[in-house]
Amino acid sequence: MRVRILGTAAGGGVPQWNCACHGCAAARAHxxxxxxxxSVAIEAGEGRWHVVNATPDIAEQIESSAELRPRSRDRSPVAGVILTxxxxxxxLGLLRLREAQQLRIAATGTVRAALERGLRLDRVLALYADLAWTDLPEDGPVPLDGSGHLEISAVRVSGKRPRYAADLDISDGPWSVALHVTDRGSGRSLVYAPAVADWSPGLxxxxxxxxxxxVDGTFWDDEEPRRSGFTRKTATEMGHLPIxxxxxxxxxxxxxxxxRRLYTHLxxxxxxxxPGHEGHRALAAMGVEVAPEGLVIEL
Structure with a gap:
């Protein structure tokens, strides 16, 4: 199994378009x-990759990796998307994939219901591409890509609803999950958890x-969101356990x-x-690192 790190930022990216905080200003300068x-991409077979989460910059992420670029017209190595x-x-990146003849999407039933009822993405995308949904189960693994080489399953990490889905009549199922991917041949496995509100026994x-x-590294400490002035909530109250x-x-x-133990979703x-902050050295001394974009991990 090969895993490629495509992106490592939380919502808005770094820099965020409407922000001039120290991190955003420095990112514009450096x-x-x-x-x-x-986001990450997982190779399910030679020349077949599944992207985990469809971010607004998914097209740029694909273009940044030669392995994900199309070899000929309408033949992309991107075989599908897995949503956590x-x-x-x-x-939102699903809309940028509308040119696909068939768009394969793996998600929990709760996530699919939110996208269909809250954003009506199925009605919009169905006008452009054939949608093929695969259920992402909590009660056991299912084959990824139909080959049986890799298996995926979901681990519930949060019951936090997106704002647009706050009033939707949808049962409180697994709103946010970690993705557990296992290579049946080698027995090696990966857990990808970009948002963690609860370090549950299952996780x-x-x-x-x-x-x-x-794993989720959104905030350095619990008071960071308050200290930064963009909310009155702590990191934990926002659904992210601090580092x-x-x-x-x-x-x-x-x-x-x-x-390998890495943080993402900063x-x-x-x-x-x-990149020069002392926190990197403190984490390295613990055997933990911040995932660099473009990194390929062989399992």
Whole structure:
């Protein structure tokens, strides 16, 4: 199994178009600070990749990787999209994939219902492409891409609804999940969890069994959102466990047996968007790293 890091930023990317905070201003001045929306691509077979989450900059992410670019007209290596939630930052990119003859989407039933009832994406996209939905289950793995080489399953991490779905008549199922991917041949596995509101027993078990974990690093500490002035909520209240401080995830990550432990989904206010920030060295001493964009992980 090969995994390519396509993006590592939280909503809006770095820089965010309407923000001049230190992280955004520095990213405009220094291109190496720039980050695309958090996403990864997973190779399901030779020349067949599945992108996890369809971000608003998905076309740029595809173009940034030679392996994901089309070899001929209407023949793309991108075989489908796997959604971990129904947030706009992870789904608006579906509209940018409308040129596909068939668009394969794997998602939980709750996420699909939100997209169909709240955003009516199915009605819009069906006018351009044939939609093929695959259920992303919590109760056991299903084959990815039909080959059986890779299996995927969902691990519930949050019941937080997107704002547009707050009043929709949809049961409170798995609104946000971590993706657990297993290579049946080697037995190696990956857990990708870009948004974590609760370190649940199910998530802890999946992370403990994985060879590589890529986890929510939206905020450095719980007070960061308040301190930055864009909300009165803490990181935890916004649905993201912080990296440091009480309830922080860094010590939990450091204790995992995984060979690679990485953070993704950094907010533009997170000091880790600065490649030279001392937080990188502190995490490295714990065996934890911030995922660099373009990194390819072989499992």
């Amino acid at each position: 291109p190496r600070w720039r980050r695309r929306h958090a 939630d129904a947030e706009l930052d992870h789904t 802890a078990a999946a992370l403990a069994a994985a060879d590589c974990v890529i 440091t401080g009480p309830g922080g995830t860094s010590e939990r990550l450091a204790a995992l047996p995984a060979a 907010n533009n206010t997170n000091p880790l968007v600065d």
